[in-house]
Amino acid sequence: xxxxxxxxxxxxxxxxxxxxxxxxxxxxxxxxxxxxxxxxxxxxxxxxxxxxxxxxxxxxxxxxxxxxxxxxxxxxxxxxxxxxxxxxxxxxxxxxxxxxxxxxxxxxxxxxxxxxxxxxxxxxxxxxxxxxxxxxxxxxxxxxxxxxxxxxxxxxxxxxxxxxxxxxxxxxxxxxxxxxxxxxxxxxxxxxxxxxxxxxxxxxxxxxxxxxxxxxxxxxxxxxxxxxxxxxxxxxxxxxxxxxxxxxxxxxxxxxxxxxxxxxxxxxxx
Amino acid sequence: xxxxxxxxxxxxxxxxxxxxxxxxxxxxxxxxxxxxxxxxxxxxxxxxxxxxxxxxxxxxxxxxxxxxxxxxxxxxxxxxxxxxxxxxxxxxxxxxxxxxxxxxxxxxxxxxxxxxxxxxxxxxxxxxxxxxxxxxxxxxxxxxxxxxxxxxxxxxxxxxxxxxxxxxxxxxxxxxxxxxxxxxxxxxxxxxxxxxxxxxxxxxxxxxxxxxxxxxxxxxxxxxxxxxxxxxxxxxxxxxxxxxxxxxxxxxxxxxxxxxxxxxxxxxxxxxxxxxxxxxxxxxxxxxxxxxxxxxxxxxxxxxxxxxxxxxxxxxxxxxxxxxxxxxxxxxxxxxxxxxxxxxxxxxxxxxxxxxxxxxxxxxxxxxxxxxxxxxxxxxxxxxxxxxxxxxxxxxxxxxxxxxxxx
Numbered sequence: 259x260x261x262x263x264x265x266x267x268x269x270x271x272x273x274x275x276x277x278x279x280x281x282x283x284x285x286x287x288x289x290x291x292x293x294x295x296x297x298x299x300x301x302x303x304x305x306x307x308x309x310x311x312x313x314x315x316x317x318x319x320x321x322x323x324x325x326x327x328x329x330x331x332x333x334x335x336x337x338x339x340x341x342x343x344x345x346x347x348x349x350x351x352x353x354x355x356x357x358x359x360x361x362x363x364x365x366x367x368x369x370x371x372x373x374x375x376x377x378x379x380x381x382x383x384x385x386x387x388x389x390x391x392x393x394x395x396x397x398x399x400x401x402x403x404x405x406x407x408x409x410x411x412x413x414x415x416x417x418x419x420x421x422x423x424x425x426x427x428x429x430x431x432x433x434x435x436x437x438x439x440x441x442x443x444x445x446x447x448x449x450x451x452x453x454x455x456x457x458x459x460x461x462x463x464x465x466x467x468x469x470x471x472x473x474x475x476x477x478x479x480x481x482x483x484x485x486x487x488x489x490x491x492x493x494x495x496x497x498x499x500x501x502x503x504x505x506x507x508x509x510x511x512x513x514x515x516x517x518x519x520x521x522x523x524x525x526x527x528x
Numbered sequence: 529x530x531x532x533x534x535x536x537x538x539x540x541x542x543x544x545x546x547x548x549x550x551x552x553x554x555x556x557x558x559x560x561x562x563x564x565x566x567x568x569x570x571x572x573x574x575x576x577x578x579x580x581x582x583x584x585x586x587x588x589x590x591x592x593x594x595x596x597x598x599x600x601x602x603x604x605x606x607x608x609x610x611x612x613x614x615x616x617x618x619x620x621x622x623x624x625x626x627x628x629x630x631x632x633x634x635x636x637x638x639x640x641x642x643x644x645x646x647x648x649x650x651x652x653x654x655x656x657x658x659x660x661x662x663x664x665x666x667x668x669x670x671x672x673x674x675x676x677x678x679x680x681x682x683x684x685x686x687x688x689x690x691x692x693x694x695x696x697x698x699x700x701x702x703x704x705x706x707x708x709x710x711x712x713x714x715x716x717x718x719x720x721x722x723x724x725x726x727x728x729x730x731x732x733x734x735x736x737x738x739x740x741x742x743x744x745x746x747x748x749x750x751x752x753x754x755x756x757x758x759x760x761x762x763x764x765x766x767x768x769x770x771x772x773x774x775x776x777x778x779x780x781x782x783x784x785x786x787x788x789x790x791x792x793x794x795x796x797x798x799x800x801x802x803x804x805x806x807x808x809x810x811x812x813x814x815x816x817x818x819x820x821x822x823x824x825x826x827x828x829x830x831x832x833x834x835x836x837x838x839x840x841x842x843x844x845x846x847x848x849x850x851x852x853x854x855x856x857x858x859x860x861x862x863x864x865x866x867x868x869x870x871x872x873x874x875x876x877x878x879x880x881x882x883x884x885x886x887x888x889x890x891x892x893x894x895x896x897x898x899x900x901x902x903x904x905x906x907x908x909x910x911x912x913x914x915x916x917x918x919x920x921x922x923x924x925x926x927x928x929x930x931x932x933x934x935x
Contacts, residue, residue, distance in 0.1 A: 260866070263830050
């Protein structure tokens with residue numbers, strides 16, 4: 259075991275990464291984000307704002323200059339990122355090589371698959387609005403050996419999930435409907451059923467009524483009940499219950515804070 | 529040079545003041561007197577005069593009072609030792625300031641017999657009160673003052689060993705120093721031995737007492753000087769103000785070596801050190817190993833450019849009171865911090881591991897720690913390790929570890 263000595267970095271204005279919803283206060287944190295979020299940093303991440311932060315806040319003027327020069331001369335984003343990682347002495351050469359290989363593998367993907375990976379990453383980061391936009395873009399690719407029915411089914415499924423997470427149940431149903439049409443997947447069918455639970459106004463009965471057999475609905479209902487029970491015990495819910503046991507002043511204050519947080523989360527999602 | 533460079537030898541018996549590049553020095557009893565009816569403070573002759581006339585109340589043993597956190601009540605007001613020593617030092621600084629018509633102190637180096645954390649804190653508090661910036665105030669041991677004094681003399685005086693006898697009313701001390709030439713840097717090793725054979729200086733007033741004192745001192749000289757090659761021996765302290773009582777000792781000590789009597793040796797040594805602070809490059813390019821300085825090196829295992837290395841956080845010869853540092857590290861691997869402590873005798877090198885108990889479990893390299901180090905004495909290092917988390921990715925916890933390490 260050993261320690262890495264941190265250089266003095268006079269960060270007064272931290273660097274905001276909206277997808278992650280966090281501010282970066284040091285070169286080590288920036289290295290960590292770059293290394294662990296390749297899908298985030300490969301496109302539209304390295305720009306003047308970033309090099310400005312590296313130059314002024316991290317006090318790495320020469321490195322920022324070299325990064326800019328590399329960008330100006332048509333260098334690839336991955337080379338700029340690798341340059342930053344190499345100079346910061348946070349990851350070993352071996353780790354940086356591994357990172358390089360991972361980026362190359364991502365770059366080698368079919369454009370449609372690459373865009374789907376990006377959309378999946380956004381979904382994973384709960385950026386459902388951005389994810390939905392990217393999934394729709396993927397659907398515009400012409401069909402070929404890679405962009406086949408199985409691939410499109412997965413994209414429609416994820417698009418449906420993104421809409422569902424934003425409580426846009428009609429759009430979610432339309433996407434799931436396409437996904438089911440392509441693969442007749444039972445899991446997709448289950449999701450459509452759950453949509454009808456959340457939004458009973460959805461008129462899915464005509465097409466799907468016969469598919470929702472007694473056995474399947476009983477099984478899904480059991481799953482939904484079990485999930486509902488688990489959700490009732492979730493930490494957030496316990497915190498909410500505790501909040502409502504407090505005196506009115508604290509309760510109102512706590513509730514307003516919670517609503518503010520939820521609003522913020524929702525804004526980030528969409 | 530703007531302002532005075534003052535060396536102040538502070539002890540409970542008397543205080544000596546010297547200034548760099550100035551001939552005049554002062555010896556003032558370490559007492560302070562307050563007039564009975566007004567809060568006016570007196571020192572030196574004035575203090576005794578006011579006391580003898582019954583107009584003032586005198587307080588002595590000021591350093592002991594600070595160490596014991598004692599107080600003195602005068603005119604219904606309770607004064608702590610800290611306040612009294614502050615007033616005393618203020619008065620002491622006025623002697624050179626008035627004499628040399630300067631109100632500014634460029635450097636103040638205080639030398640004391642034993643460097644103690646409580647006393648050091650008090651002296652720094654005094655510096656704050658006197659509005660002397662802390663970086664211009666230094667506290668060193670008598671041993672270090674002795675080394676600086678010797679190294680400021682002609683080189684031939686310290687080619688071999690250098691001895692010093694200090695004879696004051698309450699103690700007889702022997703100091704010895706030598707310069708060891710090394711491959712990289714030269715090292716000065718100086719140490720002090722308190723001699724059990726000390727005697728009251730009052731016995732020097734009678735012929736039989738003088739004879740006995742000479743015998744005691746000669747025996748010490750025989751014991752301490754016989755087996756080594758000395759370039760010079762210095763004599764200091766009230767007991768050596770006259771040497772007529774010590775014919776035997778003087779004969780012995782003056783054989784095959786130079787002998788000097790210097791009554792302001794410690795304050796002058798302190799002033800030499802003070803002057804050195806004014807230069808960008810030191811005139812004393814030595815590692816000092818003496819009381820008040822570290823006798824071991826403390827280093828940390830760190831990674832740099834993928835290679836393991838040692839980061840020295842405290843070095844041989846650093847002033848332990850001034851040896852303070854605070855650094856941030858990223859923990860890589862096991863949750864512990866590993867120190868290497870290397871004493872001068874490198875065979876006694878030891879490894880020390882401090883587990884980061886109570887720190888949250890996080891992915892590798894996502895725990896940032898702030899490590900603050902300092903010393904409470906020359907053998908005890910105190911470190912405080914704080915969890916700083918990893919930005920907003922892994923927020924900091926309240927975990928803190930405080931550990932004392934004997935080096």
